[in-house]
Amino acid sequence: MDPTKRSRRWLGGALALAVGAGLTLVGITGTAQAADVNVAKNAGFESGLSNWTCSSGTGANTATPVRTGASALKATPAGMDNAKCTQTVAVQPNSTYSLEAWVQGSYVYLGASGTGTTDVSTWSPGAGTWNRLSTTFRTGPSTTSVTVYTHGWYGQSAYYVDDVSVFGPDGGGGQDPDPVVPPPPTGLAAGTATSSTIALNWGASSGATGYNVYRDGAKILSVGGASATVTNLAANTAYQFQVTATNSAGESAKSAAVTARTLPGGTDPRPPVPKHALTGYWQNFNNGATVQKLRDVQAQYDIIAVAFADATTTPGRLTFNLSSALGYANVDEFKSDVAAKKAAGKSVVLSVGGELGNVTINSDASATAFADSAWALMQEYGFSGVDIDLEHGINALYLTKALRQLSAKAGPGMVLTMAPQTLDMQSTGTQYFQLALNVKDILTVVNTQYYNSGAMLGCDGKVYSQGTVDFLTGLACIQLEGGLDPSQVGLGVPASTRGAGSGYISPSIVNNALDCLARGTGCGTFKPARTYPTLRGAMTWSTNWDATAGNAWSNAVGPHVHGLP
Template structure:
C-alpha cells in the first residue's frame, strides 16, 4: 500500500518561481495534493502594499469543540465528530475518521481583512494530520502519538474579506484528533446579511413515525451553512443539506413543517411557507414498535428447540445470534453457516410456523464482523439486504460492540449510513442498535453513536442498551433503571423527543443469572425490570440468552409478559 507521501500526489507546485519540495508537506489545490509548504499569498494578491500585522485574537468559533457539536465546522463526508477523549484541553476535541475514500476534512470560514498576515495553529494527534488555509499555506505532521502543536501563517490578498481554514487527515490512515485550533488576527466586518428564503418545500416520503422533506437551496452573501426544520413551530432538526427526515412522530397524524436557512454568522432567513404532511397509519395495529425477543444462539450451548420454548413460555420473538462476515463483506451465521439451506433457516421457518418471528443480531462482541469488513456504507447496506431478503425480515438488530465497531468513528458512521439506506429501500423495516452502557447511561462512544444517528438522519427505531458488566455492582435493578434513564435523557436532548417518545425508542437487553463479571440478576430482579419497562412503555426487552435459561425457562416466561 502506498504511503501518504507517495499516494495521490500531483506534480509539484511552482512556489515563488521555483518547483519546491524541500518543505516536505502538501498543500491542497482543488481536489489534489502537491508538495509545497512555502509561504503563499491567498487569491487576489498582487502588487499590494506591505501587509499589516495581525493582532492576536482567535477568530474561530468553537475552536476547542466545547459546544459538543459541529455547527460551526463543515466536515466532509460526515467524517467528523466531537469526542470526550483524548482532548488537549477542556472536555471535548474533534475526531476525524479518515478512510480509504475520505481525508475527513473539517473547515471553517471567517471574515478577515485584506492585506493582513494571520497565524493559524492547532493541537493535533494522529498520522498525517494537516492544518492550512485554502489557497494559502499548510503544515502537517507525519506521526503524533500525543497532541502536537502545528503552526503556519498566511497573508490575505487585496480585497479579500474571508478565509477558509481547515484540518484533515490522510486517506486510509485512520482517525485523527484536533483541539484548540486558533486563527490569530483582526476580524473583518461582521456579516449582518441574512440568507434568502429556501425555495419550494415539499414532502418526499412518509412512514408511520417520520416525514421526509426537501427544498431548494437558499443563497447568501457569504454562504449558507445549514437549515433549521420546524415541526408545528418547534425546531425538529438542523441539517447541512437540502433534505431532512423528521422522526419520532405519531402514526396517522398531521404536521406542518417550515424551513429557514442559516449562515455562519448566525443570521437566519425568513421561514418558507408551511408544507403539510400526514404520517402513515401504523400497519401493525399496535401502539408502536414493541418487541420481547430473548437471544437464541444456534451456534453454542446445546440450543433448545425454539418451538418447544414458545409453547412453554408464550414467547413469540427471538433475537437470533449472530450474523458475521465471511470471505470479506458477505453475511453468514457465525461466519460459517450459510444464510439459507441450514439449521438457522429451518429454525426461522419453524418459529414462523408456530406464529412467531425473528430479528437477526448482526455483530456482537467478538468475531469477524461486517462493519469493519465492508469498505463503504453502500457495501454494508448490500450485506444487510442479503440478510433481509433471505428471511423477508421486518426488523434487524446491529449489536455494535468492542473497539472494531463501537469505538471506531468510521465504522459507527458506516453502520448508521447503511441502516439509513436499507430503511429507505425497505418500507416498514424496523432498525435496532444494541450497544454497551455505563450504569448511569451511555458512555462517550454511546453518546457519539446517538448524536451521529441524529446528524446522519439514520431513523433508528430502537436504541437498546446492555445494562450489565458494570464491574461488580450488586443492585442490578437500580443500575438498570439508572442506565435506562440516562439513555432517555440523551435521546430527549439530541432528538428533541418528549420523555414518552424517548422511552418508546428504548430497549433493554439484560443478562440472566450471572454476568461476565459476576453480577447476579435473579428471576425476581428480572421481573422488577420487566415491570418497570412496562410502566414506562419502552419499546424492547431482551436478554442473553434462552440457551442459559434452564431448566424451566423462567426468564423467557417473564420476558413474554413484556407489553411495552
Template sequence: MNLRKLAAVAVLALGGTVLAASPARAANIATNPGFENDLAGWTCTASSGAAAVSSPVHGGSKALQATPAGSDTARCQQTVSVKPSSSYSLSAWVRGGYVFLGVSGTGTTDQSTWTSSPSAYSQLTRTFTTGASTTSVTIHVNGWYGQGAYQADDIVLDGEAGQGQGQPPTAPTGLAATVNGTNVALTWSPPQSSTVTGYNVYRDGAKVGSPTTAAYADAPGMGPHTYQVSAFNPTGESARSAPVSVAIGDPPPVRRTLVGYLHASFANGSGYVRMADVPNEWDFVNLSFGEPTSVTSGDIRFRRCPVAECPGVESDADFIAAIRAKQALGKKVLISIGGQNGQVQLAGTAARDKFVESVSAIIDRYGLDGLDVDFEGHSLYLNAGDTDLAAPTTPVIVNLISALKTLKARYGARFVLTMAPETFFVQLGYRFYGPGANGSADQRAGSYLPVIHALRDDLTLLHVQDYNSGPITGLDGQYHTMGNADFHVAMTDMLLAGFPIAGDPNNLFPALRPEQVAIGLPAATYAGNGFTSVAEVHKAFDCLVKGTGCGPYKPRGVYPNLRGLMSWSINWDRYDSFEFSRNHRAYLNGLG
C-alpha cells in the first residue's frame, strides 16, 4: 500500500477529523512522558536506534527519536494499568514524515491516528473507553517505512490509573526543600493512583537515598545543590520530578545535646514515664530496649511495657502521637537495641539480614529517627587471630558492620546512628586488643573498636558509658578511676585524640570528630556505679571544651565542639527530681 492510499484509509477508519470530547483531566498516568528519564518505562524495537535526544524537543530538555529501518516502523510502547469501563484521552506531540499514535488492548475499539509534520511538532489526540474487564492498555508511537527519523514528546494518557503494579509509578510532584543550617529537609506529594514501593532521591544528578515515605533529610555540604525525586515499584522507576535547588552556607554552631534512655519496655524502681511527659531538656530519646528473640536469631522485637507492669502506660496511638510531637520540636527518637539483658550475636548472614528486617520494621512502625546500638556482655568478641582493626574477620563483628551500613543506606542521611558501649569494649582496647591478650581464648576488651572504626563516617554519636567500670589506663599511662572529672577527661580524650592499640603504633584507633562524642553518665547515685556530681561533670566539660580547670590529666587538645552528655536514664532523672537534666541543660546552653 502506498502512502497516499494509506492516508485515505486512515482518515476513513477514523471517521473523518471529528473527535469525541476528551474526558475531564485526571492525571497523566503515562510513565516518563517527556523522555526526561531517557527511555525508562518504554520498550522500543531493537533496530530503531531509539534514544532520548536534546534537540528538537517540544517541552523539557529531551524528546524521543527513533528511525524506521526495513520492515521495522520503530515502534516505542508501554503498558499502563487502567480501570475497566473508564474514559481516557491519549495525546502526543510528534514531528516527522509520517508519525503514528495509538492504543491497543482497550477491550472496546483500539484507536490510532497519524500526521505528517516533518518540520514542526504537531499534536495527535485520540479518546477511548476501556472494556468491562480491561485492566491495562498498551500505548505506542511509531514512524513509517522509509520515512527517516521521527520525534515524539509530551505523551499524555489522561484518566484514572489502575490499581495493579503493571507499570512503574508516575513521577512525584510538589518537591519542596527546607534548609536548616547545613541540613536539607525534602518533602513531596506521592503519585496519585499509583502503587509505590519507595522513592529515589537524587542530589546533583546522583542518587543519595531511597526512603519509603515522601520525605528525606540530607546534609549535602556547602554550596548550591539541585534535588529531584522519583518513585518506584517492582515494575520499575518513574521519571524524576521537577528539580528544586538549595544553597548551603556556613554551618551553625554545634548544638549541645542531652541524650537520655527511656524505659519503654519494662518497669523498675524508677517508675514509668510516658513519652508525652519526657522533659524538653532531652534532645535524643532512646527507647529501651529492642531485644532479640534469641541470642543468635537477629530477630529484634520491641514490646511496650504492659499495663500490669507499668500502670499508666499510654496506648500505642498516644505513644506514636507523642513521638511525633517530640520530633516536631526537633528531638530525635531512636530504638535502642540490647541493654544488659539483650545479648545479640549476628554470627551468620541469616541473622544479619533478619536484624536489618526486624529493626527496620520497628523504625517504620513508630516513625523513629534511627538506631542506638547498646550491645553489652558477650554480644561482641574477637576470634583468635583477628587483630587488624581495619579488616576484622570475626563474623559477629563483620555482620554487625554490614547490617548497620545497610540500615544507613536504606534510610539515607536522615538516619541517626548512635552507640553506647562500655569502657571495657572501647578504652580498654588501648591495653588489650586481640584474642588472648589478657589470657582468654577470645577477646572482648576493645571489641567495639573495629565497629566504630568501620562506621566512623556514618556515626552520629558515640557515648561510651563512663560508669560501671574498673580503673582504665589513659593516654598518660596512668590509671584513672570513675566518678570524677579526671576520669571523664581521660576517657573522652582517647576518643578525640585517637590512640594506638595494644602498643602497636601502626594499628591506630582514629580520632572521632568532637561533634560525634558525648560523655555517658548515670543520672543518679542509684542508676549506676560511678555517679559523678554535677560540679565534677562541668569541670570535665570545661577542661575538654575550653582547656580550663583541668586536673592532673591534661588532654591532647581542646575540643570546642564536644557534643554533650548521655545519661541512664530519663526515668532515674525524674526519680531524682530532674537534677541531671535541668542542671546540665542550663550548663550546656550557657556554653553556646
C-alpha cells in the first residue's frame, strides 16, 4: 500500500496514519481508539456516485477539478434545489466522530443529521481553490446510523467535493477496501477506420477508473471509458494496439494486441454536414401535421432527425418501428429514402427520446446495450448517427460512456446531435450540459429547444421572455461562453404556432438572432460581447409542421443559415 494514499488522524497528540482515502469520518472518544476506521463508503467518489444520493439528479462524478485520485463530486443547485448529496453511515452509540471535507465553490455546506444528540454543520463562503471544512458530532445512546451530507446554495453555480473526511469506531459497516490494480482489459477490437483514424473498443475492466492506449508499444492516449479513436495516423498503414486499465493503485498489464490498418487516402467517410446547417425533425407518426415520407422532406434541411427510436424492456436497448400511417409499402422503401437523402448530401440521424419517449442509461450494462443497438440500427437503416432528445432526465456519466462506445464502432463519420430543453442548458453544471462537454470531441451540434419554457435567464443574468431576439441570443450565449464551440451551437424553434405549446418565434426574429450571434447585427437589448461567425445554424420541430404552414419556416430560415459567414 502506498502510505501517501492514506488519511491522517491524531493519536495521543501525535499524527498517525490511518487506513483510507477520500471521504473520512474521524472518531474521537477522548483518546482515539485503535478500532477507529473510515466508516464512509466511496469516500473519494472514485466509484462515481455509488453509496451517495443527490437530490433531483443534481450530482455527478467529475474528473476535473479533483484534489486527489481520479474523480470528485460535482453538484449543481437548480431552482429551489440546493443540490444536497447524502450518505448514511453505520456508527456506534455514544461515540464521537469528526467530519471533514475538501470543497471548492460558493457556499458549500458539510454536516451530519440523525446523530441522536446535536446535529452539526459547517460551511465555506466560497473559494476558487480547495479548502478544508471540519466539525465533530457525538452519537446518542441508541444511534447506529448517521446521515452525512454536503449541499450548495440556491442560485449558486456548481460546487465540488473531494477527500471529505470522517473517522470513528466501526459501526459494523466496515470501510472501503484499499484499491487493487485492475486486471488487463479483454476483448480489444478495432472498429471503423479512415485514412487517418482507427476506432478501438474493449471490455470494461473491474475496478478501473481509466485506460491507457498503446500504439506499437508506446503510450499515446488516456481515456475514461472502454473505447477510443486514435487519430493522426498515416494512410494505408498497419498499427498494433494494446490497452491497460488504471486506478489509484496502479496500471494493469497490457491487453492482447490487435492489428488494424488505416484506409488509403481519399476514402474517409466524412459526415456531409455543412459549416452552417439546418436541422429538422421528421415525424414517424401522424399528429395532425402534414404526413411526409422521408423523400418529401424539404431540400433546405441538412440534418434530418427521424423521431423517434423506441425503448425496449432491456435498459438502454433501442429499436425502431416504422409507422404504418406514413404510407410506406414496406421498410425497404423507407431505407431507400434514407439512402437517397444521404446521396443528396443530407445526414439522417435517429432521434432518441422526445416528449413521451424515454430510454434509461444509468449503468455500464445499459450504456453498452445502447451503443450496440444504436450501431445495429445505423447499419440496418443507413442512419448517419443519433440525436439525443431525452426529456425526462439523463445520467451524464453513463450516457457519455454509451456515446463513446457508439463512436468507437461508427468512427468519425458519425453525426451526433442533441436537443435539450431550455432549462437543461441553463448552466454548465446540468447533466445535459456536462454530457455535451464530455463528448465535445465527437459532437456535431446542440440544438436547444428554445420553446415551451417561459421566461428564462440569459448569460448576463437578466430574464428574457420567449419570442424575442434577446431570448434566443441571451440563452445561446450561455453555451457559447460555457465551453461549446460555436460550430456546436444551434437555435431550436417551432416551425409554426401549432408546432409547440408556446414559444413560437417568427422566421424574421430567428434570422435576426442568427445575425446578432454571427455578425453582431440585428440584436435586441442584449448584444454579445463578441461574435460567433462559425455558429452552426438552426433547428425546427418539425419538417411536418413546416410543410403544414406552406414551408414558410424553411424557405425563410434555410437560405439565411446557409448564407451566414
